[in-house]
Amino acid sequence: AEAAELRERLRAVKHAVLVLSGKGGTLETVLCELICSGVGWFVFQVALLDIDICGPSIPKMMGLEGEQVHQSGSGWSPVYVEENLGVMSVGFLLSSPDDAVIWRGPKKNGLIKQFLRDVDWGEIDYLVIDTPPGTSDEHLSIVQYLSAAHIDGAVIITTPQEVSLQDVRKEINFCHKVKLPIIGVVENMSGFICPKCKNESQIFPPTTGGAEKMCQNLNVSLLGKVPLDPQIGKSCDKGRSFLSEAPESPAALSYRNIIQRIQEYCDQHHLQEEKII
Template sequence: MAERAGPALVDVPPHECPGTGSEQAGKATACQGCPNQGLCASARTAGPDPAIEEIKEKMKTVKHKILVLSGKGGVGKSTFSAHLAHGLAEDETKQVAVLDVDICGPSIPKIMGLEGEQVHQSGSGWSPVYVEENLGVMSVGFLLGSPDDAVIWRGPKKNGMIKQFLRDVDWGEVDYLIVDTPPGTSDEHLSLVQYLSATCIDGAVIVTTPQEVALQDVRKEINFCHKVKLPVIGVVENMSGFVCPKCKKESQIFPPTSGGAEAMCHALNVPLLGKVPLDPQIGKSCDMGHSFFSKIPNSPATLSYRDIIQRIQDYCRHNHPQEDRNP
């Protein structure tokens, strides 16, 4: 069955934009002259997608849902998603899952050591591919014939794939679902928020690097979260300085010319979860599909990761304590 394409915004909306969820979408004064006016109006007349209720039912077995976002590519978002999952899964009493919705650049299979694996279908839906008994993964990378195959899809087909992942994957009982997203604030992000709108998302972790060229796009991502009412758990500054293992001198590979993530978080009133120093062993572990935590447990980067993961867990427990109660 062909997927019905949702409207996609084609330009930056005005500051007073009521949003596609509003009854005033396409009708408000701010909509006059906006290139998205027709699209927003048609979104209201089309009615809610029935998949939203189906996904709500499917997600009843998932306690906490965390989106990993960044407006900028190349900041280590997938690396952070993988290590967040590895860190949470170290508690064998917790069931953790990673959903990779970076349709055109799925890196999670490689980072998690699952390259070449395939998805299997059962009577209850698609079965995730497991790294450990308590750590499952789903990615479009498992559906490709080769890791070098290009996914050349338009927005509607990508959105349909995201819908299918959320509706048809049989996660079972899951404590944490980590959703790794592509860069930007476009179709995939709007689809995720729309389809998960009724499922109580815990929030978004936003990843950046210290330099202003990354922070510019990350500010847009934070504004996107505010616009679609997605809570911001906090910001992680990745590749935050490099300490030479021989001379112990610290160098700023990506100089924070405007104050880095810390200054940005202060200005935008969002939490800074922590800073992860640049460590070549992280990239090596990802290329080999290993957990960096198990290889170098006492490195500054590992300690920083663990502190950030603890803050995320504390946030989830504080904001959705009912999800952690035993039946």
């Protein structure tokens, strides 16, 4: 009955994309926010679900701090950034952004299920899910709950260093084990392009070949590489979209290209599913 209830609620979701990272500090949440902003420009209905229960950053990064979730007859109403972009995060349920969330697995899982079952998203073209780093209860729960509906796949974020790639290989193995399709890998902090002379420097040199070599070895798509840009951090702190603040920067162009590739994958996946049906 529970699976049927979730299936019914998620029937209105056309595409679901999970964003994973092996380590913290890889700008995973930035990509979630930018996918939603970027896809939203195409007049799609987009929803961003933050299941990083213990470290919710989405409210701050999207300029939604202090916003609250309201209850209606059809469930919880998400907080809207734009008319076509709704957001749900545990951050909206805390009395202060500095409150610590000290929960064991079962309580986290219960909230994730509640987010999927009780939030009235309406008709959605893209549901983007921001997850905590690593592979933990939250990841197992979301994959299990979404299997009641369908999921297009996962986008995995890394940085060029081997210490980050090592954890990403674990993420890829996790996806294979739970039969979660991998849309591709994004390498963040991939060099720094000087705004004055336009020369590129390797701030974090890819000692073992970076994401490119790893993707070749594991037969996974590399969706793109995003150079370091201090403006990304500034935009996040101000709660503004980096794509709007620095639209012509090399990093913004890389992100747009990545978003387009994710969209193309989802469209292709949807067509294949329709053929099977």
